Amino acid sequence: MNAAPAxxxxxxxxxxxxxxxxxxxxxxDVLVVGxxxxxxxxxxxxxxxxxxLRRAGTEAIVAFGGPDPxxxxxxxxxxxxxxxxxxxxxAAPDLLVCCDISAAPRLGDLAGRLxxxxxxxxxxxxxxxxxxxTHHLVDPGAPATVLLVRGVLDELGARLDPVLARLLxxxxxxxxxxxxxxxxxxxxxxxxxxxxGAEPRxxxxxxxxxxxxxxxxxxxxxxxxxxxxxxxxxxxGLVWAAVDAATTARFRDETVTxxxxxxxxxxxxxxxxxxETDPGAWSVxxxxxxxxxxxxxxxxxxxxxxxxxxxxxxxxTRDEILAALRAALSP
Numbered sequence: 001m002n003a004a005p006a007x008x009x010x011x012x013x014x015x016x017x018x019x020x021x022x023x024x025x026x027x028x029d030v031l032v033v034g035x036x037x038x039x040x041x042x043x044x045x046x047x048x049x050x051x052x053l054r055r056a057g058t059e060a061i062v063a064f065g066g067p068d069p070x071x072x073x074x075x076x077x078x079x080x081x082x083x084x085x086x087x088x089x090x091a092a093p094d095l096l097v098c099c100d101i102s103a104a105p106r107l108g109d110l111a112g113r114l115x116x117x118x119x120x121x122x123x124x125x126x127x128x129x130x131x132x133x134t135h136h137l138v139d140p141g142a143p144a145t146v147l148l149v150r151g152v153l154d155e156l157g158a159r160l161d162p163v164l165a166r167l168l169x170x171x172x173x174x175x176x177x178x179x180x181x182x183x184x185x186x187x188x189x190x191x192x193x194x195x196x197g198a199e200p201r202x203x204x205x206x207x208x209x210x211x212x213x214x215x216x217x218x219x220x221x222x223x224x225x226x227x228x229x230x231x232x233x234x235x236x237g238l239v240w241a242a243v244d245a246a247t248t249a250r251f252r253d254e255t256v257t258x259x260x261x262x263x264x265x266x267x268x269x270x271x272x273x274x275x276e277t278d279p280g281a282w283s284v285x286x287x288x289x290x291x292x293x294x295x296x297x298x299x300x301x302x303x304x305x306x307x308x309x310x311x312x313x314x315x316x317t318r319d320e321i322l323a324a325l326r327a328a329l330s331p
Contacts (some may be wrong), residue, residue, distance in 0.1 A: 010075055012134045015121070020137045021155035023121055027095035029059040031117070035101045036108035040207060042046055042100035043074045044171035045123065045145045049097060051167070052081050052158040054132050063089035065108025069276060072253045077167055092116040100145040102126035102304040123148050126159045127295045129305030140306075142173035143182030145188055162197025169198035170207060181308070215236075215254050218247055222258060228265070231294075233292055233329040237269030238290060242318050245276040256285070263287040270294065270329060277313075278298075282321050285311045300328045304311070 009026060010019035023168065026029065032050045036043030045063045051061035062083045064070050074083055086109055096117035102124055104111050114120055114132065122133035125142040142148055146168040150160075158164065172190055173261050176182035179190060222241050232238035239262050243255050255275055262271035270288040284301075286294045287309050294310035299325055303312025314321055 014137070015135050015137050017137065017151035017155045020123065020135070020152045023095060023119065023135060024058070024097070024152070024156065026300070027058065027093075027118075029090060029093055030095045030097060031051065031093035031113065032060060032062045032097045032099060032101045033089075033101070033107060033110050033113075033154060034062075034064050035106040036065050037068050037071060038100075039071075039171075040073050040077070040174040041144045041146055043077050044167040044169075045149045046097075047077055047082065047097035047122075047151055048146070048164050048167040049099065049152065049267050050298060051080065051164060052153050052156060054082065055158070056156070061089065063087045063110060065110035067109060069252065071256075072209060073170075073207060074096035076209070078169055079163075084118060086110060089113070092118075094118045094131075096120040098122045098124070100124055100126075100188050102129040104132040106304075107213060123152065125306075127306060128299045128310075130304075136282060143186045144172050146171035146175070149186065150189060160192070160196040162199075165193040165196035165198040166203055169193040169200065170203060173200070173204065174207070177218055209253070211254055212251070215251055217255055218251055219254070219258065221256075222247065223261065226262060226265075229326075230269075233256060233270050234331040236288075236292065237267060238267040238272060238326070238329065239263075239272060240272040240322065245279050248275055248277060259285045261289040271304075272325060274318060274319070280317070281313070281315050282318070283311065283313050284321060284325065292331075297325075297328045 009022050011068040030053055032046045034046045050062045063086055065286055066086050089129060096113050122136040123145055124138045125145050127139060127140040129138045137148055150168055176186045179186055222243055226241035229238040240260055248255055251292040259273040268289055273285045273319050275283045290307035293307045295305050295307050298305050298310035298312045301312040305311055
């Protein structure tokens, strides 16, 4: 990284990208984490930031909390092997950086590091952010956390090369639904990342991966069980499907793609994918148009997210989860 003018170390609370960079510069060792079951925005943000810190000589590693297995997305992005298992993450890092995390429970079994770290910095773009870290760089208007990380990297003087561009592009593309939303800021950053060496065609093929042949039948079974409830969500409608624990265990990385297929049939309504992660434990992904505000709905049920994309986790039976969701969607 290039030398940068001194920036006073910020006190607890909100920080701008320069303040975040000041925290990172003074840290002796940094643990960078993303939310449980990280998507490309969480993983790309965390790995890009740790990569830049390592290049500058700071001890930095990445970990993602359990107990769920880390998705294959992380392996695709972690070419340099800087992601470590939870058990190998420092118990009391000088600085804990939380990328794309709106609330402490989203750290999973790494949540205990919050109290033991010297300081914590959250970099996030969720409207449901709860202010759990000592310092936070949060912009609910940002289309993806990688956009905020790009600003921090710029303040650190990190040169944008093909490695960093690839990581940031992965998060930007996926969190904007392939640039379907995010506006001009997302498109400008996308162009910058391609100019810096990101190769969308190769990267997106790697992220999509290959699917086992047996997934065709499993997917058909899940979608055959989908239901439409036109009267739900104040008349906007609800389309939902459920994935049982056995199917999740066999096809964990594949099941996440189904919510997009449900959304394609939901019109102006809400799509919900109920995934049983363990018997009696559910993870629910919500997608819509922003009306109703799915961030509000998910927060009511213990989760969070954005107006058009959110989620929550909850124990119970499938019917109990659906009843709670229908009640939260009611005007």
